[in-house]
Amino acid sequence: MSTVLQLKNITKTYGDMRALSGIDLALPGDAYISLLGPSGSGKTTLLRVIAGFEHPDGGAILFDGKRIDTVAPHQRGIGFVFQNFALFPHLSVAQNIAFGLENRDVDPVTDRRVVDARVRDIISLVGLSGLEGRAVTQISGGQRQRVALARTLVTEPRMVLLDEPLGALDANLRARMRAELRAIRERCGVTFLHVTGSEAEALAMGDTVLVLESGRIAQSADSDTVYNRPASPAVARFLNCYNLFQGRIEGGAFVGGVGRFGLGSAAPTRAASPAYAIRYDRVSVRPREAAIAEDEIRIEANFVASEYSGAAVNSFFALDDGRVFEVESHLSHAAPETYAEQGRYALVWKREDALVYA
Numbered sequence: 088m089s090t091v092l093q094l095k096n097i098t099k100t101y102g103d104m105r106a107l108s109g110i111d112l113a114l115p116g117d118a119y120i121s122l123l124g125p126s127g128s129g130k131t132t133l134l135r136v137i138a139g140f141e142h143p144d145g146g147a148i149l150f151d152g153k154r155i156d157t158v159a160p161h162q163r164g165i166g167f168v169f170q171n172f173a174l175f176p177h178l179s180v181a182q183n184i185a186f187g188l189e190n191r192d193v194d195p196v197t198d199r200r201v202v203d204a205r206v207r208d209i210i211s212l213v214g215l216s217g218l219e220g221r222a223v224t225q226i227s228g229g230q231r232q233r234v235a236l237a238r239t240l241v242t243e244p245r246m247v248l249l250d251e252p253l254g255a256l257d258a259n260l261r262a263r264m265r266a267e268l269r270a271i272r273e274r275c276g277v278t279f280l281h282v283t284g285s286e287a288e289a290l291a292m293g294d295t296v297l298v299l300e301s302g303r304i305a306q307s308a309d310s311d312t313v314y315n316r317p318a319s320p321a322v323a324r325f326l327n328c329y330n331l332f333q334g335r336i337e338g339g340a341f342v343g344g345v346g347r348f349g350l351g352s353a354a355p356t357r358a359a360s361p362a363y364a365i366r367y368d369r370v371s372v373r374p375r376e377a378a379i380a381e382d383e384i385r386i387e388a389n390f391v392a393s394e395y396s397g398a399a400v401n402s403f404f405a406l407d408d409g410r411v412f413e414v415e416s417h418l419s420h421a422a423p424e425t426y427a428e429q430g431r432y433a434l435v436w437k438r439e440d441a442l443v444y445a
């Protein structure tokens with residue numbers, strides 16, 4: 088797949104705050120890319136640097152192989168969809184979409200028939216047919232999101248940047264719009280770079296997921312790899328589905344505050360400091376006296392509470408050092424277990440299922 092956008096060693100500081108630290112990236116054409124990171128990790132700054140609203144302190148940005156660092160934002164061929172949609176409230180759906188085409192700096196379209204035809208095509212592409220004449224104040228949040236996207240797509244960008252595009256929508260609509268955005272992107276074949284703070288959204292949407300951490304790319308991989316093999320303890324923590332322990336490697340085992348865990352056959356992943364991660368759904372809860380197999384690890388903890396979330400139940404246990412350990416049981420496997428309040432249980436996982444960083 089050809090590279091549409093390349094960043095080389097991009098750095099951006101605000102005063103003494105380093106928002107971006109030597110970002111190297113190559114984004115493919117015709118792909119959905121999620122950009123995930125905790126609050127303050129630099130996601131919006133990275134998007135604004137690519138769009139040209141901010142100037143990097145150092146590094147190079149190439150679009151279709153050409154340097155665009157000094158090219159004005161509206162001449163970059165890159166569309167931007169804002170979180171709050173930024174629509175004109177006094178204009179209709181069709182007028183909002185036509186605006187970008189009629190008023191763009193490069194090659195504005197003035198022929199009414201051409202504008203109408205393009206607007207009609209794009210309205211059909213984003214699924215807004217029938218609402219052309221409606222005021223944008225009289226349509227739903229999801230429909231406003233589509234108008235914002237259509238207004239960008241009508242200008243035929245080679246790439247679209249979306250800053251938390253689903254953030255203003257309620258949870259139900261957000262889930263439906265995920266599939267919708269992916270389908271629209273596939274129909275138009277343009278690369279989307281979608282910023283989100285939600286790990287579920289990033290994993291569900293991206294062909295590639297970029298994880299940003301303190302202004303650096305901590306991981307760039309497909310969803311499956313990010314979820315199953317987070318590149319660092321920080322990425323694992325941010326995914327919100329791993330129990331993490333700090334400790335040290337000693338004599339073929341990981342030694343942490345709550346025990347000594349024998350290591351599996353895989354070599355540890357390189358990291359700044361040793362850590363041990365076990366995914367919530369890789370752990371089983373057993374009676375305290377139950378035996379374990381030779382390839383299993385076991386710790387004891389007291390049950391605190393369970394939380395039902397539809398397809399799964401998440402149970403919380405207090406470890407002896409006071410920290411919380413989480414277990415996720417998928418209900419497709421079995422009926423939900425009930426545990427005795429403050430009861431002591433064995434939490435068991437396979438040695439091979441743990442991720443070790445050292």
Ligand SMILES: Nc1ncnc2c1ncn2[C@@H]1O[C@H](COP(=O)(O)OP(=O)(O)OP(=O)(O)O)[C@@H](O)[C@H]1O
Nearest residue numbers: 101104106124125126127128129130131132133284
């Ligand atoms: N205009 C600015 N002036 C000074 N500092 C800024 C400015 N914009 C961003 N920052 C700082 O740069 C860092 C990265 O900010 P950025 O908005 O890119 O993060 P983010 O990942 O998009 O966060 P969020 O998810 O909360 O929107 C933060 O520490 C932020 O406080």
